[in-house]
Amino acid sequence: MRFFLPLLLAGIASAQAQLSWDQPSQKFDRSPEDRAVEARYTFRNAGAQPVTIKSLRSSCGCTTARLEKKTYGPGEKGEVTLNFKFGDRKGLYRKTVTVNTDDKTAEPLVLNLIVDIHDPLTFAPALVWWRRGEAAAAKSVAVNAAPGERVAITGVSSNSPGFTARLLTAQAGQKYEVVVTPADTAAKGTAEIKVQTDFPADAPRAYTIHARVK
Amino acid sequence: MTRDRPSVLGRALRQTAILLAVALLPAIVSGALQLGWAAAEPLAPGEVRSATVHEWGEKVQWVDARPRDKFEAGHLPGALLLNEDEWTKLVPAFLDAWDPDRPVVVYCDGGSCEASHAVARRLREELKLGEIYVLKGGLAEWSEK
């Protein structure tokens, strides 16, 4: 059919071209003090044709990437570097970056960067609050270190006279309770209660328990 | 009887109009189908549709889970910035403004953005707040109407 001649001409098949990746999925365990993680993703052009990387697209959440150049000849090696800044994140995060090339025979490749940002201390809950007029009874926050870890709380302090905070130690380095009591619940109130620890040794963290009268 | 030859411009416009009209019918049909499917998409737990939020009206407390520069470029009326980059710094201000009797709806850009879900999860799990919702589809699907 004459109409499909241009179609055939347009479909000039490109010879096999391929990037082969050493480790497209990488997992890291880090603590918040590390602030960021940098991962290197190395690859090689295992095909017979040069391959050009057209774009790197990250999933929402701002992982930045570096790539020295775009086109790689047959046999040439390259590297994509991903940098993920933690901010105030805690827990398990997975960032993906999709690599688009001019290689029509291959699907865009997804690079995985998995980070477990580990914080050994948990607060249950991190907020205590009262309604106006409610009984001004004490409320408590359970503070626990993760099993096998040791985090000692060295002090608690309230930044407002409207709320007092008391530390109870059930098991040093492991299990604590912070008891918060409002002076009264007649009016709205705000306090940030600082919980000072001894971990990590070089720069001990302070956590915050929030207290409110609404 | 031969008609007068229409002007070049007139002919071009008329033919263009015909094609645009011809394209309109399948567009309406496919559009209705697509949007019909879209409305039927199930909500994940904790999600809320734009239509529902519209019903809540002024009561809603918006939370913007995006990076600061996007927030400053434009955000929903009364929205508070609360993202994971600056969580520690932003939470106290959020809690000052938070009203336990108003529903909180967290949004981000839409598409594959997960920030709103992450922020909502932390509000529910760390702070044990109730009535925390995520805007389905994010800003992309929000309309002012």
Added chain:
Amino acid sequence: MVGKVIVRALRTALAWTFIHAGALKIWDFAHAQSATPDFVVAIQQYRLLPWPDLAVLIALYLPWVEIAAALGLFFRRVQIGAGVIIASLTTVFMAALASALARGLRIECGCFGRDQVSTDIPALLVRDAFILAAALFLLVRDHLAARPSERQMFGDSGRFTLP
């Protein structure tokens, strides 16, 4: 006769390009993960449109216009209109590309599936320039070849005839 073959090839190639473009968008819309496909969001991101709903309407209508225009190239009755639509669309696309930022390879830190900007903007502009040239060439040729009397577009049976 060579001229006729070239013109026919050009017409087919142009039609195929736009049918393909339109079909791809329709497919994309039908298989979107969320109700709002990524390219609709991309349109909204340019903040060119007064309200977000307009982007959705355009995204629903545009592919069908592309397909209708592509098919219209083969019907003498609407060839000119088809050529006008195709040339106009291409010009608009080129203007949008030209105004898009092109800073070499960069991360699309977007939540959106499709890249708004690829590093190959110059190549895309060149490609679109060729498409525009082909569309204009065809348009002029069709205009010149158009019969003055409408009667001759019809066979004795009164039906349209293909060129």
